[in-house]
Amino acid sequence: MMPVARSRLLVAVIIAIIYLALVHYLFDLKVIISQWRELPASTLMLATAGLLISYLLRAWRNHNFFALDHFPTSIRLTLIHNALNHWLPARTGEFSFPLLMKRYFGHGYAGSTHGLLWLRLMDLHALAGTALPVFYPFLNTALFFLLLTAWLASMPLAFWLLGHFRQHILANPSDKRLATMMKKAVNELTGSKRTFFIAWLLSMTNWTVKICLLTLLVTAFVTVPATAALTAVIAGELTSILPIHAPGGLGTYEAGMSAAFTLFSIDFKSGLQAAVQAHLFLLNLAIISAVFALLIPKKR
Template sequence: MRRAHLLKLLLSVVILVITLAVVEYKIGWYSLLTSWQGFSAGTLALLAILSLSSNALRALRIKISFELPAARYPKMFYLSTNHNLLNNLLPMRTGEVAFPVLIKRYFGIGLMSSSSHLLLYRLLDLIALLSIAGILAVWQFNSLAAVGLALITVTGLLLFDRVKRLVVWLLGRFSSPKLTKLAQTLAVLPTRGGHYGAIVLTTYAVWLTKLLAFLGVVMQLSQLTLVQAVTSVAVADLSSILPIHGVAGSGTFEAAFVLAGKFYAIDTSTLLKVAVQLHLFLLLMSFVAFALGWLVANVFCRETSLQAETE
Protein backbone atom coordinates (compact mmCIF):
# COMPACT_ATOMS: atom_id res chain seq x y z
CA MET A 1 0.00 0.00 0.00
CA ARG A 2 2.80 2.37 0.90
CA ARG A 3 4.51 1.62 -2.42
CA ALA A 4 1.31 2.42 -4.32
CA HIS A 5 0.99 5.74 -2.50
CA LEU A 6 4.62 6.60 -3.28
CA LEU A 7 4.09 5.79 -6.95
CA LYS A 8 1.00 8.02 -7.09
CA LEU A 9 2.88 10.82 -5.35
CA LEU A 10 5.77 10.45 -7.79
CA LEU A 11 3.34 10.51 -10.71
CA SER A 12 1.71 13.66 -9.32
CA VAL A 13 5.11 15.37 -9.08
CA VAL A 14 6.00 14.26 -12.62
CA ILE A 15 2.70 15.69 -13.94
CA LEU A 16 3.43 18.98 -12.15
CA VAL A 17 6.92 19.21 -13.67
CA ILE A 18 5.59 18.39 -17.14
CA THR A 19 2.87 21.03 -16.75
CA LEU A 20 5.40 23.68 -15.72
CA ALA A 21 7.63 22.79 -18.67
CA VAL A 22 4.78 22.78 -21.20
CA VAL A 23 3.53 26.16 -20.00
CA GLU A 24 7.03 27.64 -20.25
CA TYR A 25 7.51 26.20 -23.75
CA LYS A 26 4.07 27.14 -25.11
CA ILE A 27 3.53 30.49 -23.40
CA GLY A 28 6.29 31.52 -21.05
CA TRP A 29 5.68 32.05 -17.35
CA TYR A 30 6.82 35.68 -17.45
CA SER A 31 4.33 36.53 -20.21
CA LEU A 32 1.59 34.65 -18.39
CA LEU A 33 2.07 36.36 -15.05
CA THR A 34 2.46 39.87 -16.47
CA SER A 35 -0.87 39.56 -18.29
CA TRP A 36 -2.59 40.08 -14.92
CA GLN A 37 -1.57 43.72 -15.17
CA GLY A 38 -4.56 44.20 -17.45
CA PHE A 39 -6.89 43.83 -14.46
CA SER A 40 -7.94 46.97 -12.65
CA ALA A 41 -7.77 46.99 -8.86
CA GLY A 42 -11.56 47.22 -8.71
CA THR A 43 -12.06 44.19 -10.94
CA LEU A 44 -9.61 42.09 -8.94
CA ALA A 45 -11.27 43.14 -5.70
CA LEU A 46 -14.71 42.19 -7.03
CA LEU A 47 -13.50 38.77 -8.20
CA ALA A 48 -11.79 38.18 -4.86
CA ILE A 49 -14.97 39.12 -2.96
CA LEU A 50 -17.03 36.74 -5.08
CA SER A 51 -14.56 33.93 -4.44
CA LEU A 52 -14.46 34.60 -0.69
CA SER A 53 -18.27 34.82 -0.64
CA SER A 54 -18.37 31.28 -2.01
CA ASN A 55 -16.35 30.10 1.00
CA ALA A 56 -18.55 32.07 3.39
CA LEU A 57 -21.64 30.46 1.89
CA ARG A 58 -20.11 26.99 2.29
CA ALA A 59 -19.73 27.75 5.98
CA LEU A 60 -23.34 28.93 6.10
CA ARG A 61 -24.40 25.63 4.53
CA ILE A 62 -22.64 23.78 7.35
CA LYS A 63 -24.50 25.90 9.92
CA ILE A 64 -27.85 25.24 8.25
CA SER A 65 -27.22 21.56 7.64
CA PHE A 66 -26.16 20.69 11.20
CA GLU A 67 -28.34 23.39 12.81
CA LEU A 68 -25.37 24.85 14.65
CA PRO A 69 -25.53 28.10 16.66
CA ALA A 70 -24.71 31.31 14.78
CA ALA A 71 -22.14 32.23 17.44
CA ARG A 72 -19.94 29.37 16.20
CA TYR A 73 -19.94 30.62 12.59
CA PRO A 74 -16.28 31.82 12.64
CA LYS A 75 -15.17 28.24 13.37
CA MET A 76 -17.40 27.00 10.56
CA PHE A 77 -15.81 29.50 8.19
CA TYR A 78 -12.32 28.39 9.23
CA LEU A 79 -13.31 24.74 8.84
CA SER A 80 -14.75 25.42 5.38
CA THR A 81 -11.66 27.29 4.14
CA ASN A 82 -9.33 24.64 5.62
CA HIS A 83 -11.28 21.85 3.95
CA ASN A 84 -11.38 23.70 0.62
CA LEU A 85 -7.63 24.37 0.64
CA LEU A 86 -6.79 20.73 1.36
CA ASN A 87 -9.15 19.59 -1.40
CA ASN A 88 -7.42 21.87 -3.90
CA LEU A 89 -3.92 20.79 -2.86
CA LEU A 90 -4.28 17.06 -2.28
CA PRO A 91 -4.88 14.54 -5.09
CA MET A 92 -7.83 12.18 -5.55
CA ARG A 93 -10.12 14.24 -3.28
CA THR A 94 -8.17 13.02 -0.23
CA GLY A 95 -8.74 16.45 1.26
CA GLU A 96 -12.35 15.35 1.87
CA VAL A 97 -11.10 13.36 4.87
CA ALA A 98 -10.45 16.67 6.63
CA PHE A 99 -14.16 17.52 6.80
CA PRO A 100 -15.40 14.80 9.19
CA VAL A 101 -12.20 15.07 11.24
CA LEU A 102 -12.54 18.85 11.69
CA ILE A 103 -16.30 18.67 12.31
CA LYS A 104 -15.69 16.18 15.12
CA ARG A 105 -12.85 18.28 16.57
CA TYR A 106 -14.73 21.59 16.60
CA PHE A 107 -18.35 20.54 17.06
CA GLY A 108 -18.26 16.98 18.42
CA ILE A 109 -20.32 15.58 15.52
CA GLY A 110 -19.77 11.89 14.73
CA LEU A 111 -17.78 10.79 11.69
CA MET A 112 -20.67 8.82 10.17
CA SER A 113 -23.09 11.72 10.44
CA SER A 114 -20.65 14.32 9.08
CA SER A 115 -19.62 12.00 6.21
CA SER A 116 -23.26 11.51 5.19
CA HIS A 117 -23.80 15.29 5.20
CA LEU A 118 -20.65 15.69 3.09
CA LEU A 119 -22.05 13.15 0.61
CA LEU A 120 -25.24 15.22 0.42
CA TYR A 121 -23.19 18.36 -0.23
CA ARG A 122 -21.24 16.71 -3.03
CA LEU A 123 -24.33 15.37 -4.77
CA LEU A 124 -25.98 18.78 -4.58
CA ASP A 125 -22.72 20.44 -5.72
CA LEU A 126 -22.67 18.24 -8.81
CA ILE A 127 -26.32 18.99 -9.61
CA ALA A 128 -25.80 22.72 -9.05
CA LEU A 129 -22.65 22.95 -11.19
CA LEU A 130 -24.09 20.96 -14.09
CA SER A 131 -27.47 22.69 -14.03
CA ILE A 132 -26.10 26.25 -13.77
CA ALA A 133 -23.49 25.62 -16.47
CA GLY A 134 -26.02 23.81 -18.64
CA ILE A 135 -28.69 26.50 -18.33
CA LEU A 136 -26.21 29.31 -19.05
CA ALA A 137 -24.85 27.46 -22.10
CA VAL A 138 -28.22 26.39 -23.52
CA TRP A 139 -29.80 29.82 -22.93
CA GLN A 140 -27.54 31.32 -25.60
CA PHE A 141 -29.16 29.09 -28.23
CA ASN A 142 -32.65 28.30 -27.00
CA SER A 143 -34.23 29.99 -23.99
CA LEU A 144 -37.14 27.52 -23.98
CA ALA A 145 -34.74 24.58 -23.73
CA ALA A 146 -32.95 26.33 -20.85
CA VAL A 147 -36.25 26.71 -19.00
CA GLY A 148 -36.95 23.02 -19.65
CA LEU A 149 -33.56 22.08 -18.18
CA ALA A 150 -34.30 24.22 -15.12
CA LEU A 151 -37.65 22.45 -14.62
CA ILE A 152 -35.98 19.02 -14.94
CA THR A 153 -33.43 20.07 -12.31
CA VAL A 154 -36.14 21.27 -9.91
CA THR A 155 -38.04 18.00 -10.40
CA GLY A 156 -34.89 16.00 -9.66
CA LEU A 157 -34.25 17.98 -6.49
CA LEU A 158 -37.85 17.42 -5.34
CA LEU A 159 -37.45 13.66 -5.90
CA PHE A 160 -34.20 13.58 -3.90
CA ASP A 161 -35.92 12.41 -0.72
CA ARG A 162 -37.63 9.50 -2.50
CA VAL A 163 -34.32 8.34 -3.93
CA LYS A 164 -32.75 8.54 -0.48
CA ARG A 165 -35.55 6.51 1.04
CA LEU A 166 -35.08 3.86 -1.65
CA VAL A 167 -31.35 3.67 -0.85
CA VAL A 168 -32.13 3.41 2.88
CA TRP A 169 -34.62 0.62 2.20
CA LEU A 170 -32.10 -1.30 0.06
CA LEU A 171 -29.39 -0.96 2.73
CA GLY A 172 -31.86 -2.19 5.33
CA ARG A 173 -32.32 -5.43 3.39
CA PHE A 174 -28.79 -6.49 4.38
CA SER A 175 -27.98 -8.06 7.73
CA SER A 176 -24.65 -6.22 8.08
CA PRO A 177 -24.53 -4.01 11.23
CA LYS A 178 -22.38 -1.45 9.38
CA LEU A 179 -24.90 -1.13 6.54
CA THR A 180 -27.72 -0.89 9.06
CA LYS A 181 -25.88 1.93 10.80
CA LEU A 182 -25.31 3.64 7.45
CA ALA A 183 -29.01 3.31 6.61
CA GLN A 184 -29.95 4.88 9.94
CA THR A 185 -27.54 7.75 9.35
CA LEU A 186 -28.83 8.43 5.84
CA ALA A 187 -32.44 8.23 7.02
CA VAL A 188 -32.07 11.36 9.16
CA LEU A 189 -30.37 13.43 6.46
CA PRO A 190 -32.36 16.61 5.73
CA THR A 191 -33.70 15.89 2.24
CA ARG A 192 -37.18 17.41 2.43
CA GLY A 193 -38.99 20.49 3.70
CA GLY A 194 -37.59 23.90 4.54
CA HIS A 195 -34.37 22.52 6.03
CA TYR A 196 -33.50 20.76 2.78
CA GLY A 197 -34.64 23.75 0.73
CA ALA A 198 -32.29 26.06 2.63
CA ILE A 199 -29.36 23.70 1.97
CA VAL A 200 -30.20 23.56 -1.74
CA LEU A 201 -30.53 27.34 -2.06
CA THR A 202 -27.24 27.86 -0.22
CA THR A 203 -25.54 25.33 -2.51
CA TYR A 204 -26.73 27.23 -5.58
CA ALA A 205 -25.53 30.50 -4.06
CA VAL A 206 -22.12 28.87 -3.48
CA TRP A 207 -21.81 27.89 -7.12
CA LEU A 208 -23.21 31.08 -8.57
CA THR A 209 -20.61 33.17 -6.74
CA LYS A 210 -17.80 30.75 -7.57
CA LEU A 211 -18.72 30.53 -11.27
CA LEU A 212 -19.14 34.30 -11.53
CA ALA A 213 -15.63 34.75 -10.14
CA PHE A 214 -14.17 32.14 -12.51
CA LEU A 215 -16.04 33.46 -15.53
CA GLY A 216 -14.87 36.98 -14.67
CA VAL A 217 -11.26 35.80 -14.77
CA VAL A 218 -11.69 33.85 -18.02
CA MET A 219 -13.57 36.54 -19.92
CA GLN A 220 -11.23 39.28 -18.74
CA LEU A 221 -8.16 37.36 -19.91
CA SER A 222 -9.51 35.98 -23.19
CA GLN A 223 -11.93 36.49 -26.04
CA LEU A 224 -13.99 33.41 -25.15
CA THR A 225 -17.75 33.78 -25.36
CA LEU A 226 -19.95 33.09 -22.35
CA VAL A 227 -20.87 29.61 -23.65
CA GLN A 228 -17.24 28.71 -24.30
CA ALA A 229 -16.13 30.01 -20.91
CA VAL A 230 -18.92 28.24 -19.02
CA THR A 231 -18.18 24.91 -20.73
CA SER A 232 -14.44 25.07 -20.09
CA VAL A 233 -14.79 26.21 -16.48
CA ALA A 234 -17.35 23.52 -15.64
CA VAL A 235 -15.30 20.69 -17.18
CA ALA A 236 -12.10 21.94 -15.54
CA ASP A 237 -13.78 22.00 -12.12
CA LEU A 238 -15.10 18.47 -12.64
CA SER A 239 -11.54 17.25 -13.33
CA SER A 240 -10.91 17.28 -9.56
CA ILE A 241 -12.72 13.94 -9.27
CA LEU A 242 -10.15 12.17 -11.48
CA PRO A 243 -8.09 9.51 -9.65
CA ILE A 244 -4.72 10.89 -10.79
CA HIS A 245 -3.52 14.45 -11.30
CA GLY A 246 -0.53 16.58 -10.52
CA VAL A 247 0.27 18.34 -7.28
CA ALA A 248 -2.51 20.84 -6.46
CA GLY A 249 -4.53 19.56 -9.41
CA SER A 250 -1.94 20.68 -11.95
CA GLY A 251 -2.10 19.13 -15.38
CA THR A 252 -5.58 17.66 -15.34
CA PHE A 253 -7.29 20.98 -14.54
CA GLU A 254 -5.57 22.60 -17.51
CA ALA A 255 -6.10 19.57 -19.77
CA ALA A 256 -9.83 19.48 -18.98
CA PHE A 257 -10.18 23.21 -19.67
CA VAL A 258 -8.32 22.89 -22.98
CA LEU A 259 -10.23 19.79 -24.12
CA ALA A 260 -13.57 21.47 -23.41
CA GLY A 261 -12.47 24.57 -25.32
CA LYS A 262 -11.26 22.50 -28.29
CA PHE A 263 -14.90 21.50 -28.81
CA TYR A 264 -15.28 25.07 -30.13
CA ALA A 265 -12.08 24.83 -32.21
CA ILE A 266 -10.24 27.42 -30.10
CA ASP A 267 -6.44 27.67 -30.33
CA THR A 268 -4.71 25.37 -27.80
CA SER A 269 -2.19 27.98 -26.64
CA THR A 270 -4.97 30.46 -25.91
CA LEU A 271 -6.89 27.90 -23.91
CA LEU A 272 -3.81 26.74 -22.01
CA LYS A 273 -2.90 30.29 -21.06
CA VAL A 274 -6.36 31.00 -19.64
CA ALA A 275 -6.53 27.61 -17.91
CA VAL A 276 -3.26 28.17 -16.07
CA GLN A 277 -4.27 31.69 -15.03
CA LEU A 278 -7.62 30.45 -13.76
CA HIS A 279 -5.91 27.66 -11.83
CA LEU A 280 -3.50 30.15 -10.26
CA PHE A 281 -6.45 32.32 -9.25
CA LEU A 282 -8.20 29.30 -7.71
CA LEU A 283 -5.13 28.31 -5.67
CA LEU A 284 -4.33 31.87 -4.61
CA MET A 285 -7.88 32.48 -3.40
CA SER A 286 -7.82 29.16 -1.53
CA PHE A 287 -4.79 30.36 0.44
CA VAL A 288 -6.30 33.83 0.97
CA ALA A 289 -9.58 32.31 2.20
CA PHE A 290 -7.72 29.95 4.53
CA ALA A 291 -5.68 32.83 6.00
CA LEU A 292 -8.85 34.90 6.46
CA GLY A 293 -10.62 31.92 8.05
CA TRP A 294 -7.74 31.37 10.47
CA LEU A 295 -7.70 35.09 11.37
CA VAL A 296 -11.45 35.29 11.92
CA ALA A 297 -11.52 32.11 14.01
CA ASN A 298 -8.62 33.24 16.20
CA VAL A 299 -9.98 36.74 16.73
CA PHE A 300 -13.36 35.27 17.62
CA CYS A 301 -11.83 32.78 20.08
CA ARG A 302 -9.78 35.55 21.69
CA GLU A 303 -12.82 37.81 22.09
CA THR A 304 -14.83 34.92 23.54
CA SER A 305 -12.07 34.18 26.04
CA LEU A 306 -11.85 37.83 27.08
CA GLN A 307 -15.61 38.02 27.58
CA ALA A 308 -15.52 34.86 29.71
CA GLU A 309 -12.72 36.32 31.86
CA THR A 310 -14.52 39.63 32.43
CA GLU A 311 -17.70 37.84 33.42
Protein backbone atom coordinates (compact mmCIF):
# COMPACT_ATOMS: atom_id res chain seq x y z
CA MET A 1 0.00 0.00 0.00
CA MET A 2 1.29 3.49 -0.90
CA PRO A 3 2.30 5.72 2.09
CA VAL A 4 -0.39 8.29 1.21
CA ALA A 5 -3.09 5.60 0.97
CA ARG A 6 -1.88 4.08 4.24
CA SER A 7 -2.05 7.45 6.01
CA ARG A 8 -5.58 8.08 4.70
CA LEU A 9 -6.69 4.66 5.88
CA LEU A 10 -5.13 5.33 9.28
CA VAL A 11 -6.98 8.66 9.54
CA ALA A 12 -10.24 6.89 8.64
CA VAL A 13 -9.69 4.21 11.29
CA ILE A 14 -8.80 6.76 13.99
CA ILE A 15 -11.86 8.91 13.23
CA ALA A 16 -14.09 5.80 13.17
CA ILE A 17 -12.80 4.82 16.64
CA ILE A 18 -13.38 8.35 17.95
CA TYR A 19 -16.86 8.30 16.40
CA LEU A 20 -17.77 5.00 18.09
CA ALA A 21 -16.40 6.29 21.40
CA LEU A 22 -18.55 9.42 21.07
CA VAL A 23 -21.62 7.34 20.18
CA HIS A 24 -20.97 5.18 23.24
CA TYR A 25 -20.61 8.30 25.41
CA LEU A 26 -23.83 9.89 24.13
CA PHE A 27 -26.09 6.86 23.83
CA ASP A 28 -24.26 3.74 25.11
CA LEU A 29 -23.46 1.19 22.41
CA LYS A 30 -25.63 -1.35 24.23
CA VAL A 31 -28.66 0.87 23.56
CA ILE A 32 -27.68 1.25 19.90
CA ILE A 33 -27.30 -2.53 19.49
CA SER A 34 -30.54 -3.25 21.39
CA GLN A 35 -32.46 -0.98 19.00
CA TRP A 36 -31.22 -3.06 16.08
CA ARG A 37 -32.27 -6.24 17.86
CA GLU A 38 -35.76 -4.81 18.41
CA LEU A 39 -36.07 -3.70 14.79
CA PRO A 40 -38.66 -5.84 12.92
CA ALA A 41 -36.91 -8.31 10.62
CA SER A 42 -39.18 -7.25 7.76
CA THR A 43 -38.03 -3.61 8.09
CA LEU A 44 -34.36 -4.59 8.14
CA MET A 45 -34.77 -6.92 5.16
CA LEU A 46 -36.67 -4.29 3.18
CA ALA A 47 -34.07 -1.60 3.93
CA THR A 48 -31.19 -3.94 3.05
CA ALA A 49 -32.86 -5.07 -0.17
CA GLY A 50 -33.55 -1.44 -1.09
CA LEU A 51 -29.94 -0.39 -0.59
CA LEU A 52 -28.67 -3.38 -2.59
CA ILE A 53 -31.06 -2.42 -5.40
CA SER A 54 -29.64 1.11 -5.17
CA TYR A 55 -26.12 -0.32 -5.62
CA LEU A 56 -27.24 -2.31 -8.67
CA LEU A 57 -28.87 0.79 -10.19
CA ARG A 58 -25.61 2.69 -9.77
CA ALA A 59 -23.67 -0.16 -11.36
CA TRP A 60 -26.15 -0.19 -14.26
CA ARG A 61 -25.73 3.57 -14.62
CA ASN A 62 -21.93 3.26 -14.82
CA HIS A 63 -22.26 0.33 -17.22
CA ASN A 64 -24.59 2.32 -19.48
CA PHE A 65 -22.94 5.74 -19.30
CA PHE A 66 -19.39 4.55 -19.97
CA ALA A 67 -20.44 1.78 -22.41
CA LEU A 68 -18.74 -0.90 -20.31
CA ASP A 69 -18.72 -4.43 -21.65
CA HIS A 70 -18.92 -6.66 -18.54
CA PHE A 71 -21.73 -6.02 -16.05
CA PRO A 72 -20.37 -8.17 -13.17
CA THR A 73 -17.15 -6.14 -13.27
CA SER A 74 -19.26 -2.96 -13.32
CA ILE A 75 -20.90 -4.15 -10.08
CA ARG A 76 -17.49 -4.93 -8.55
CA LEU A 77 -16.16 -1.49 -9.49
CA THR A 78 -19.24 0.30 -8.15
CA LEU A 79 -19.21 -1.47 -4.78
CA ILE A 80 -15.49 -0.94 -4.18
CA HIS A 81 -15.70 2.71 -5.22
CA ASN A 82 -18.73 3.19 -2.96
CA ALA A 83 -16.90 1.82 0.09
CA LEU A 84 -13.76 3.88 -0.58
CA ASN A 85 -15.84 7.00 -1.14
CA HIS A 86 -17.61 6.41 2.17
CA TRP A 87 -14.50 5.92 4.25
CA LEU A 88 -11.64 7.98 2.81
CA PRO A 89 -11.49 11.62 4.00
CA ALA A 90 -12.41 14.76 2.04
CA ARG A 91 -13.91 12.80 -0.87
CA THR A 92 -10.50 11.37 -1.81
CA GLY A 93 -12.35 8.10 -2.40
CA GLU A 94 -13.56 9.64 -5.67
CA PHE A 95 -9.99 9.36 -6.99
CA SER A 96 -10.39 5.59 -6.91
CA PHE A 97 -13.00 5.72 -9.69
CA PRO A 98 -10.69 6.60 -12.63
CA LEU A 99 -8.09 4.20 -11.21
CA LEU A 100 -10.62 1.36 -11.09
CA MET A 101 -11.93 2.24 -14.57
CA LYS A 102 -8.38 2.07 -15.92
CA ARG A 103 -7.65 -1.19 -14.12
CA TYR A 104 -10.84 -3.03 -15.03
CA PHE A 105 -11.80 -1.54 -18.41
CA GLY A 106 -8.77 0.34 -19.72
CA HIS A 107 -10.57 3.70 -19.77
CA GLY A 108 -8.49 6.88 -19.67
CA TYR A 109 -8.24 8.85 -16.46
CA ALA A 110 -9.46 12.12 -18.01
CA GLY A 111 -12.58 10.62 -19.59
CA SER A 112 -13.49 8.69 -16.43
CA THR A 113 -13.03 11.79 -14.28
CA HIS A 114 -15.14 14.01 -16.55
CA GLY A 115 -17.80 11.31 -16.76
CA LEU A 116 -17.87 10.95 -12.98
CA LEU A 117 -18.32 14.71 -12.66
CA TRP A 118 -21.42 14.52 -14.89
CA LEU A 119 -22.78 11.63 -12.83
CA ARG A 120 -22.27 13.61 -9.62
CA LEU A 121 -24.18 16.53 -11.16
CA MET A 122 -26.96 14.07 -12.00
CA ASP A 123 -26.89 12.89 -8.37
CA LEU A 124 -27.26 16.45 -7.13
CA HIS A 125 -30.07 17.08 -9.62
CA ALA A 126 -31.87 13.87 -8.62
CA LEU A 127 -31.52 14.63 -4.91
CA ALA A 128 -32.95 18.10 -5.51
CA GLY A 129 -35.86 16.41 -7.28
CA THR A 130 -36.59 14.17 -4.29
CA ALA A 131 -36.56 17.28 -2.08
CA LEU A 132 -39.19 19.15 -4.13
CA PRO A 133 -42.21 17.45 -2.46
CA VAL A 134 -40.89 18.59 0.93
CA PHE A 135 -41.25 22.23 -0.10
CA TYR A 136 -44.74 21.85 -1.58
CA PRO A 137 -46.64 22.71 1.66
CA PHE A 138 -44.58 25.89 2.11
CA LEU A 139 -44.95 27.28 -1.44
CA ASN A 140 -47.90 28.51 -3.42
CA THR A 141 -48.88 26.26 -6.31
CA ALA A 142 -47.59 28.56 -9.05
CA LEU A 143 -44.12 28.87 -7.50
CA PHE A 144 -43.91 25.12 -6.87
CA PHE A 145 -44.71 24.29 -10.49
CA LEU A 146 -42.25 26.95 -11.65
CA LEU A 147 -39.52 25.21 -9.63
CA LEU A 148 -40.64 21.82 -10.94
CA THR A 149 -40.49 23.07 -14.54
CA ALA A 150 -37.02 24.54 -13.98
CA TRP A 151 -35.87 21.25 -12.47
CA LEU A 152 -37.22 19.21 -15.41
CA ALA A 153 -35.71 21.59 -17.98
CA SER A 154 -32.26 21.73 -16.38
CA MET A 155 -31.13 18.25 -17.45
CA PRO A 156 -31.98 18.64 -21.18
CA LEU A 157 -30.21 22.01 -20.98
CA ALA A 158 -27.18 20.29 -19.44
CA PHE A 159 -27.09 17.77 -22.32
CA TRP A 160 -27.27 20.62 -24.84
CA LEU A 161 -24.37 22.38 -23.11
CA LEU A 162 -22.40 19.12 -23.07
CA GLY A 163 -22.90 18.78 -26.83
CA HIS A 164 -21.64 22.30 -27.47
CA PHE A 165 -18.69 21.71 -25.16
CA ARG A 166 -17.77 18.57 -27.13
CA GLN A 167 -17.99 20.42 -30.44
CA HIS A 168 -15.85 23.29 -29.17
CA ILE A 169 -13.12 20.98 -27.84
CA LEU A 170 -13.05 18.73 -30.92
CA ALA A 171 -12.95 21.72 -33.28
CA ASN A 172 -9.80 23.06 -31.60
CA PRO A 173 -6.93 22.51 -34.11
CA SER A 174 -4.25 22.69 -31.43
CA ASP A 175 -2.12 19.58 -30.92
CA LYS A 176 -0.74 20.70 -27.56
CA ARG A 177 -0.80 18.19 -24.72
CA LEU A 178 -3.73 19.77 -22.84
CA ALA A 179 -5.84 20.08 -26.00
CA THR A 180 -5.10 16.46 -26.94
CA MET A 181 -6.01 15.32 -23.43
CA MET A 182 -9.29 17.26 -23.54
CA LYS A 183 -10.18 15.77 -26.93
CA LYS A 184 -9.54 12.28 -25.61
CA ALA A 185 -11.66 13.01 -22.56
CA VAL A 186 -14.69 14.31 -24.47
CA ASN A 187 -14.47 11.39 -26.90
CA GLU A 188 -14.96 9.09 -23.91
CA LEU A 189 -18.04 11.06 -22.81
CA THR A 190 -21.35 9.97 -24.24
CA GLY A 191 -22.84 11.98 -27.08
CA SER A 192 -25.96 9.84 -27.16
CA LYS A 193 -29.23 11.35 -25.94
CA ARG A 194 -30.50 7.89 -25.10
CA THR A 195 -27.45 7.03 -22.98
CA PHE A 196 -27.50 10.39 -21.22
CA PHE A 197 -31.18 10.26 -20.32
CA ILE A 198 -31.04 6.61 -19.25
CA ALA A 199 -28.29 7.66 -16.83
CA TRP A 200 -30.54 10.48 -15.60
CA LEU A 201 -33.51 8.14 -15.10
CA LEU A 202 -31.29 5.64 -13.28
CA SER A 203 -30.04 8.47 -11.05
CA MET A 204 -33.61 9.47 -10.21
CA THR A 205 -34.66 5.87 -9.55
CA ASN A 206 -31.58 5.21 -7.43
CA TRP A 207 -32.11 8.25 -5.23
CA THR A 208 -35.84 7.66 -4.90
CA VAL A 209 -35.20 4.10 -3.70
CA LYS A 210 -32.44 5.17 -1.31
CA ILE A 211 -34.37 8.11 0.19
CA CYS A 212 -37.49 5.96 0.68
CA LEU A 213 -35.64 3.10 2.39
CA LEU A 214 -33.75 5.46 4.71
CA THR A 215 -36.98 7.27 5.58
CA LEU A 216 -38.52 3.91 6.46
CA LEU A 217 -35.51 3.04 8.60
CA VAL A 218 -35.47 6.37 10.44
CA THR A 219 -39.19 6.15 11.30
CA ALA A 220 -38.49 2.71 12.79
CA PHE A 221 -35.97 4.23 15.22
CA VAL A 222 -37.75 7.45 16.19
CA THR A 223 -41.45 8.34 16.23
CA VAL A 224 -41.64 11.27 13.83
CA PRO A 225 -43.90 12.28 10.93
CA ALA A 226 -42.81 10.85 7.59
CA THR A 227 -42.26 14.41 6.30
CA ALA A 228 -39.77 15.10 9.10
CA ALA A 229 -37.93 11.84 8.47
CA LEU A 230 -37.85 12.50 4.71
CA THR A 231 -36.47 16.02 5.21
CA ALA A 232 -33.81 14.77 7.64
CA VAL A 233 -32.70 11.98 5.30
CA ILE A 234 -32.39 14.38 2.35
CA ALA A 235 -30.36 16.79 4.52
CA GLY A 236 -28.05 13.97 5.58
CA GLU A 237 -27.58 12.79 2.00
CA LEU A 238 -26.86 16.34 0.83
CA THR A 239 -23.91 16.44 3.23
CA SER A 240 -22.63 13.18 1.71
CA ILE A 241 -22.16 14.79 -1.71
CA LEU A 242 -20.49 17.95 -0.42
CA PRO A 243 -16.96 18.52 -1.77
CA ILE A 244 -15.48 18.09 1.73
CA HIS A 245 -16.50 15.74 4.50
CA ALA A 246 -14.93 13.61 7.21
CA PRO A 247 -14.09 9.95 6.55
CA GLY A 248 -17.39 8.12 6.21
CA GLY A 249 -19.15 11.47 6.59
CA LEU A 250 -18.82 10.78 10.31
CA GLY A 251 -20.33 13.76 12.10
CA THR A 252 -21.32 15.76 9.01
CA TYR A 253 -24.06 13.28 8.04
CA GLU A 254 -25.50 13.29 11.56
CA ALA A 255 -25.26 17.09 11.78
CA GLY A 256 -27.28 17.47 8.58
CA MET A 257 -30.01 15.11 9.74
CA SER A 258 -30.18 16.51 13.27
CA ALA A 259 -30.43 20.09 12.00
CA ALA A 260 -33.36 19.09 9.78
CA PHE A 261 -35.10 17.34 12.70
CA THR A 262 -34.94 20.53 14.79
CA LEU A 263 -37.06 22.29 12.13
CA PHE A 264 -39.90 19.98 13.20
CA SER A 265 -39.28 20.50 16.95
CA ILE A 266 -37.94 16.95 17.31
CA ASP A 267 -35.85 16.35 20.43
CA PHE A 268 -32.21 16.83 19.36
CA LYS A 269 -30.90 13.71 21.08
CA SER A 270 -33.65 11.50 19.61
CA GLY A 271 -33.01 12.90 16.14
CA LEU A 272 -29.25 12.47 16.52
CA GLN A 273 -29.69 8.86 17.64
CA ALA A 274 -31.85 8.06 14.60
CA ALA A 275 -29.24 9.75 12.37
CA VAL A 276 -26.48 7.63 13.91
CA GLN A 277 -28.47 4.44 13.29
CA ALA A 278 -29.19 5.31 9.65
CA HIS A 279 -25.55 6.22 9.05
CA LEU A 280 -24.22 3.05 10.70
CA PHE A 281 -26.50 1.06 8.41
CA LEU A 282 -25.05 2.75 5.31
CA LEU A 283 -21.43 2.43 6.44
CA ASN A 284 -21.69 -1.22 7.47
CA LEU A 285 -23.46 -2.30 4.29
CA ALA A 286 -20.88 -0.39 2.21
CA ILE A 287 -18.05 -2.37 3.82
CA ILE A 288 -19.85 -5.73 3.64
CA SER A 289 -20.82 -5.25 -0.01
CA ALA A 290 -17.24 -4.24 -0.92
CA VAL A 291 -15.93 -7.46 0.65
CA PHE A 292 -18.41 -9.50 -1.39
CA ALA A 293 -17.46 -7.45 -4.48
CA LEU A 294 -13.98 -8.94 -4.31
CA LEU A 295 -15.58 -12.34 -4.97
CA ILE A 296 -17.19 -11.13 -8.21
CA PRO A 297 -15.17 -12.34 -11.21
CA LYS A 298 -13.38 -9.62 -13.15
CA LYS A 299 -13.53 -9.13 -16.89
CA ARG A 300 -10.92 -11.32 -18.59
